[in-house]
Amino acid sequence: MTAIELFHYDPRLPVVPGRLGSRLPWRRPLSNFGDLLGPVVVRGLLARHGVHLPAQAPPARADGPPRQRLLSIGSVLHYARDGDVVWGSGRNAKMEDALHRFTRLDVRAVRGPLTRDFLLARGVPCPPVYGDPGLLVPLVLPELVALSRQRPHPLTIVPNYNDLGWMPPSDALLDPRSPWMDCLRRIAQSALVVATSLHAVVVAEALGVPARLVRSRAEHPFKYQDYYLGTGRSDVRIADSLAQALRWGGEPPPSPAIGPLLDSFPHELWTAAAAAPPGGSVHLGAEGAA
Structure with a gap:
C-alpha cells in the first residue's frame, strides 16, 4: 500500500x-x-x-x-x-x-x-x-477554549501575509507567520479580532471571539464570500479600513452545523x-x- x-x-x-x-x-x-x-x-x-x-x-x-x-x-x-x-x-x-x-x-x-x-x-x-x-480547532485543541474565557488583549489585528506591507505598525498587530500556536493563543485571548487573514476570522469565530473582516488589498474576495456562505451568511459587512472595522466591532457569530x-x-x-x-x-x- x-x-x-x-x-x-x-x-x-x-x-x-x-x-x-x-x-x-x-x-x-x-x-x-x-x-x-x-x-x-x-x-x-x-x-x-x-x-x-x-x-x-x-x-x-x-x-x-x-x-x-x-x-x-x-x-x-x-x-x-x-x-x-x-x-x-x-x-x-x-x-x-x-x-x-x-x-x-x-x-x-x-x-x-x-x-x-x-x-x-x-x-x-x-x-x-x-x-x-479551521472551525474544528476548538475540538482538537480544547485548551484554546479555556484560554478564550479570559481576553486580556482588547484588540488583535491579523493581516493576510500578502497585506503585511500596508498594515500600520501597532502593538496589536499579529504577524501570521509567527509560530502557529502563538497565533492561536493570541486570537483566543482577544476581545476583538480585525483581520484580512481568513483563518484569523475562522479561528476567532470558532472560539466565540468577535471578529471583523477588513477588505484585503491583495486577496480575491472569493474565498471570504465562500467561507461566509458556507456558514449560512450572505449579508456579512466587510470593512473598508481598520478604522471602520473598529467602529463596527465584531460580526454576529455564525452557528455553523459542524x-x-x-x-x-x-x-x-x-x-x-x-x-x-x-x-x-x-x-x-x-x-x-x-
Missing part, C-alpha cells in the same frame, strides 16, 4: 529578497499559520480515531509511486490531482481555470458553495457539505492503512509552491 499524504501549502521562499535572492540557494518556509492548520486539525481528528501521526515524516522518494493525497485547509484546489481526496478545501480565484487539471476527485466537503459550484461546472461531483476545517463536516472527515484513509498488513505506510507530507 502506498503512503497517504496530507497536502498543505507552505512554499519555501528566498531568504534574500529581490532578484538576487531568487538566484541564491537559501530558502525558508513561509509558515503562514492558517495554511499550517490543516495538519493540526487532521492529526487531532485522527487521534480521536486511534491513529497517531508523527509530527514530522520522512521526505518522499522521488522514484516512489504517487501517493494518495488529502487536501484540507486552504485555497489549494488548483494543486489537486486526479484521485485526490478533498475535505474542506476551497478554490483560489486568483488561479486561472486552466491550472485546475483534475477530472476525477473524491470530494467529501468543500469550504463553501462557491467552490462547490466551480467543481460541479467542471463535472466533478461534490456534496453540499460545507465548512472550513456535524456534517466532522462526519465527512475521511478517517478511513488512515484507519484502513493502519489496519493493513506489514508494508503499508502512512505519510504526513508538506507541499507548496516552489
Whole structure:
C-alpha cells in the first residue's frame, strides 16, 4: 500500500529578497499559520480515531509511486490531482481555470458553495457539505477554549501575509507567520479580532471571539464570500479600513452545523492503512509552491 499524504501549502521562499535572492540557494518556509492548520486539525481528528501521526515524516522518494493525497485547509484546489481526496478545501480565484487539471476527485466537503459550484461546472461531483476545517480547532485543541474565557488583549489585528506591507505598525498587530500556536493563543485571548487573514476570522469565530473582516488589498474576495456562505451568511459587512472595522466591532457569530463536516472527515484513509498488513505506510507530507 502506498503512503497517504496530507497536502498543505507552505512554499519555501528566498531568504534574500529581490532578484538576487531568487538566484541564491537559501530558502525558508513561509509558515503562514492558517495554511499550517490543516495538519493540526487532521492529526487531532485522527487521534480521536486511534491513529497517531508523527509530527514530522520522512521526505518522499522521488522514484516512489504517487501517493494518495488529502487536501484540507486552504485555497489549494488548483494543486489537486486526479484521485485526490478533498475535505474542506476551497478554490483560489486568483488561479486561472486552466491550472485546475483534475477530472476525477473524491470530494467529501468543500469550504463553501462557491467552490462547490466551480467543481460541479467542471463535472466533478461534490456534496453540499460545507465548512472550513479551521472551525474544528476548538475540538482538537480544547485548551484554546479555556484560554478564550479570559481576553486580556482588547484588540488583535491579523493581516493576510500578502497585506503585511500596508498594515500600520501597532502593538496589536499579529504577524501570521509567527509560530502557529502563538497565533492561536493570541486570537483566543482577544476581545476583538480585525483581520484580512481568513483563518484569523475562522479561528476567532470558532472560539466565540468577535471578529471583523477588513477588505484585503491583495486577496480575491472569493474565498471570504465562500467561507461566509458556507456558514449560512450572505449579508456579512466587510470593512473598508481598520478604522471602520473598529467602529463596527465584531460580526454576529455564525452557528455553523459542524456535524456534517466532522462526519465527512475521511478517517478511513488512515484507519484502513493502519489496519493493513506489514508494508503499508502512512505519510504526513508538506507541499507548496516552489
